[in-house]
Amino acid sequence: MVNVKEYLERPTFVLIILVLVAIALAKLLRLETTDYLITIMFFIGIAMSLNLIMGFAGYVSFGHTVFLGISGYIFALIVYYNVWLAEMLDTLFGIPIFLVAIVAGGVSALVAFLVGVPVLKLRGAFFAIATIGLDFAALYIVKAFIPIINPEFFGAQIILPAYALAYKNNVFVAMYITFALVLITNYVVRRSRFGMGLLAISEDEDAAEALGVPTRKYKLLAFALSAFFTGMLGAIFGLNAGGVDENLFNLAHTIDMIVMIVIGGIGTVMGPLVGSIIYFILYDTLLVTYPEFNLVILGSIVAVLVLFAPRGIIGIIRGKTIRGKRLRDIIE
Amino acid sequence: MTLMTELLINVTNGLLWGTVLGAVSVGLTLIWGVMKVVNLAHGESILLGSYIVSVLLLFMGVDPMVGMFVALGSGLLLGLTIYWLNLHKIIGHVDVINLRIEMSTLLEMFAVSIILYNLYSFFTRSEPFGIGIWHLGPTSYINIGYMSVQVNHITAAALSLGATFIIYQFIAKTPTGKAIRAVMQDSQAAALVGIDPVKIKMLTTVISIGFTAFSGFLVILYESAVVPSIAYKYAPLAFTIVVLGGLGSIMGSYIAGIIIGGIYGVSKVIFSLLVGKNASDPLALTTAFVILVLTLLFKPEGLFGRKR
Amino acid sequence: MDVIIKIDRVTKRFGGLVALNKVSFNIYKGEILGVIGPNGAGKTTLFNCITGVYSPDDGRIYFNGVDITGMPPHKITQLGIVKTHQIVKPFNEFTVLENAMIGALFGKRAGKISKEEAREIALKNLKLVGLAEKKDELAIGLTLHEKKFLELARVLSAEPDVILLDEALAGLNPKEVEESLDIIKMINKDLGKTIVMVEHVMHAVMNIAERIVVLHFGQLLAEGTPKEVAEMPEVITAYLGDKDLALKFVRR
Structure with missing residues (x-):
């Protein structure tokens, strides 16, 4: 019970x-509008996905957009050729998009795992820089090869055929399920032994290993899990947009993710969640007309927080006690 | 055109571009090597110089050869601001910079990069800027052997060499430079022999960002249109070069820049043979990032750096 | 006496430097073993080889007859050998209790223990070292002396058979040293843990250890009871550079 x-x-x-x-x-x-809700879920979702490796394990994956890109393109290719085949044979290949998104996310998880074996040996800034390198390497490979696969993919852009948009009605549901999965995974991980191990890694990796935390395994697992969800979200987002282009690899998405996590506070689930809500409120209320200026303000907030409250807004709140009850104990 | 000629032209162009890449990386290697500050706002510091020179030329008719000194000056000021506003509180009075502090400054510089990038976008409305058809001397091209080279590219190479030589001499010979190197090697020991670490950290930031802004002028000799996203092209390459050259080594960075430029030229020819001309440019850039990841994994101290 | 750890001709080089040169000795179950030697003798390297931080270039290490050479550190911890660090490494943003719980959750019974059980084990060990009252404070706020005790509670919570103490007494004042020694004795006598300590506080180690191993320039110089070792001429010669220390040895 x-x-x-x-x-x-x-x-x-x-x-x-x-x-x-x-x-x-x-x-x-x-x-x-459905589009707006999908966008919100996408951005909060990718921030919470990154939280698994950045917030818990302390590994700032700056090139995390690489997984949006990889899964987005895998997804688009599968859907494109699936629809093309279906049209050719005049039948409907009704593969549920959710399943395709899982496959696309799986590819990202696999890439994260393979890449993670060497790259997760790097610490701190070197890990961050290496992931930026990976993102750019993947971007340029996509730019080079996608147009070669099919001349229709001019400028590495894959526009999904109109036929594919029949699936679009399911996008909201698919996004909603994935989003819920990301949040629940965060919550479960944070409360688990796995989560405690990851937090220990972010505090002091050598000490964690010496105390029996299987650091390599945990880091790989967190990285792959994070890549999996980031990838799934990227795939579904691509479908919603009716196609994918190289912008998926754009580091600007990383900016969004990291800003949300830092504003809210690393090391918790509540932090990035609150951070992303604040992020959206600022985005919608401050200046819809000048998105650049909006980011200037967000950047300034991050700069001030890193200096004066490195654990974010939730970090400040967690230190407080209300009616004898320490907030640290209940804010996860 | 024979393959050999094509190779020769591409490698020459690659090496020339490499000198600019080298100069672009010198500022980064200083601040990273001395203070472990991973300047994620490096691309934006480059852009400052590029914008200053173009704006001065476009709106006031100031010759870029004069404008580049204004770029340098504004970079020095930006460095001063960044040190006191963003870095001093985190690293000013810290002797041993551990992983946590390193990540704090990284995030702080990341915030600075967001701010600067979007300020540029805001004020320029993302319209491209540039120096148009400006070039030194009467012609924009000169012929060397059977290839013609842009005068601007030769200017860039000459200036990058000169400027890097000056900063190298500064670090090697002047008392301030020696103090900077002392802090790079051991900030605790440096403090013991009476070097004020705060002053050195501030100077390093100022010099690093100033030089980087100056190198922004070299960049516009290559890029006909300055838009904020140029930061995303040059900054990652600069990171690659600094890692390859070895943290803190000015000569290492400069040479690594030229190496990367050369490799870019060669791989461009190879990839255009393999997969066609359109795909060759992005794949040649991929090579640089593959080199980055491989260096990080197998030779993290770089070609010319000290073992960490 | 049963051998619990057997060190068999272990060699470790760093570049051209030989940090350990064919070192062999046994650690017996239930004893307190002191490892001494001048700086650079290879004591910490030896600990790092036993706990898997370094993998020896040559030689083997057995724990209860099982070859553990080259195993990753967390595996060795889960088998039952733990080490406290010379420079304490608490998880600063964790509470004292959470610090100790990590030990229990990932220790010898890793994966077979609930969070509640881990909490109880952690509390029990915090009481043992006298930190129970501070269980809800962040580790970052503790004094050095408390941090050292926390480190001890943390490794105890892993429920090990062997505890390696790397200069656990360094930096403590005489009163704190006495307190620590009492706790170490208690852990050895009442809990039955085997203890190996690298120590510079010489009177302490001579006082508490049942046996002493002397390392010198990466080699095993001597082995025996504190009294035997103190009277060995080669030990005195090796320590002659440090006159006070040699005298202290001889006086015993």
Whole structure:
């Protein structure tokens, strides 16, 4: 018997449920356009995916967009040729997009695993730089080879045939499920032994290894899991946009992810979640007309936080005590 | 055109570009080597110089050969601002820079890069800037043997060589330069012999960003249109070059820049044979990043760096 | 006495430097073994070879008859050998209790232990070292002396058979040294753990250890009870550079 009351006393759990309910309600009551909701879920989702490796294990994967790109392109290629085949044979190859997205995410996870074996040996800035290198290497490879696969992919852009857009109705549902999975995975990992091990790695990797934490295995697992979800989100986002182009590899997406995590605070689930909510509120209220100026303000917030509150907004709150109850114990 | 000629032309162009890449990386290797500050705003520091020179030429008719000194000056100022605003609180009074502090400055410089990048986008409305048809001397091309080379490219190579020589001499010979090297090797010991580490860290930031802004002028001798996204082209290459050359080594970076330029030229020819002309440029750049990852994994101290 | 760790001709080189040269000796179950030697004698390298931080270039290390040479550190920890660090490495942003819990969760019973059990083990060991009252404080706020005790509680929570103490007493004042020695004795006597300590606080190690191993320039110089070792001429010669130390040896 699940103790409901116990769960209700966990603010992070409650917040996750609230976010999920809010998005479902907004969709059902048509408070926001479907596109807007999908965009929100995409950005919060990728931030929470990165959180698994950056927030918990302390490995700042700057080139994380590489997984958006890889999965986006794999997904687009599968859908493109699936539809093409279906049209050729005049039948419907009704492979559910969710399944294709899982495959696309799986490819990213596999790449993360293979690349992670050597690259996760690097620490700190060197890891960050190496992932930037990977992102650019993958970007230029895609730029070179995608147009060779098919002349229609001019400028490495794959526009999904109109036929594929029949699937588009399912995009919201697919995105919603993936988004929920990312949030729940974050929550479960944070509470698990695995999560404690990752946090120990981010504190002091050598000490963690000496205390029995299988650091290599854990880092690889977190990296692959993070890549898997990032990839799935990228694939579904690509479908929503009706196609993919090289912009998926754009480091600007990394900026969004990292800003959300740093504003909220690393090392928790609540942090990046709150961070991304703040991020969107700022984005929508501050300046819709000048997105650049918006980012200037966000950048300044990050700069101030890194200097004065390195553990973000949640980091400040976690240090407080309310009515004798230490917030640190309940904010996960 | 025979293959040999094509190879020769591409390698020459690659090496010439490499001198610019080398100069672009010198500032980064200094700040990274001395203070372990991974300047993620490096691309934006380059852009500052590029914008200053173009804006001065376009709106006030200031000759870029004069404008480049203004670029240098504004870079020095930017460095001063960044040190006191963003870095001092984190590293000013720290002797041993551990992983945590390293990641803090990395995130802080990342924030600076977001701010600068979007300020540029905001003020230029992402319109391309540039120096148009400006070049030194009467012609824009000169013929060397059977190839013609842009005068601007030769200017860039000459200036990069001169400027790097000057900064190298500065670090090697002047008391300030020697103090910087002392702090790079051991900041605790340096403090013991009476070198003020705060002053040295500030000077390093100022010199690094100043030189980088100056190198932004060299970049526009290559890039006809300056847009903010140029930062994304040059900064990752600079990181590659610094790692390859060895952290903190000015000569290492300069030589590694030329090597990367040369490799770019050669691989461009090879890839255009293998997969066609259109795909050759991106794949040639890929080579650079493959080199980056391989260096990090197998020779993390770089070609000319000390073992860490 | 049963051999718990057998070190068999272990050699470790760093570039041209031979840090350990064919070192062989046994560690017996339930004893307190002191490892001494001047700086650079290879003591810390030896510890790092036993715990898997370094992989020896030559020779083997056996634990309860099992060859553990070249195993990754976390495997060796889970088998039952743990080490405290010369420079303490607490997880600063963790509470004291969470620090100790990591030890329990990933120690000898890794994967077979619930979070509640881990919490109890951690609490028990924090009580043992006298840190129970500070269990909810962040580790970053502890004094050096408390951090050393936390490190001890952390490795104890891993429920090891052998504990390697790398200069656990360095940097402590005489009163804190006495406290630490009492705890170490208790861990050895009451909990039955084998203890190997590298130590510079010479009177302490001579006082507490049942046997002493002397390393010198990467080689095993002597082995025996504290009294035997102190009277060995080669030990005195090796330490002659350090006159006080030699005298202290002889006086015993």
